[in-house]
Amino acid sequence: MAACDAGRARKPRTVATSGDGSAAIRKWARGCGYEVSVRSRAPADIRESRQKAHRLK
Numbered sequence: 001m002a003a004c005d006a007g008r009a010r011k012p013r014t015v016a017t018s019g020d021g022s023a024a025i026r027k028w029a030r031g032c033g034y035e036v037s038v039r040s041r042a043p044a045d046i047r048e049s050r051q052k053a054h055r056l057k
Contacts, residue, residue: 025050 025042028050036042042050 028053 022041025047026036026038029036029042029046032049032053034046034049036046
């Protein structure tokens with residue numbers, strides 16, 4: 001253990017999530033004709049559109 005690390009507790013790493021699941025949002029967006037990347041988080045306007053669409057049903 002390095003001297004600078006002694007006595008300090010490390011915080012666990014966390015991953016930010018959108019709550020709905022980015023993969024599910026991207027799949028929905030592609031089905032609706034949006035162009036989305038394979039791995040990154042969907043843009044806010046696409047997430048908002050999906051949220052509105054699911055509220056209407």
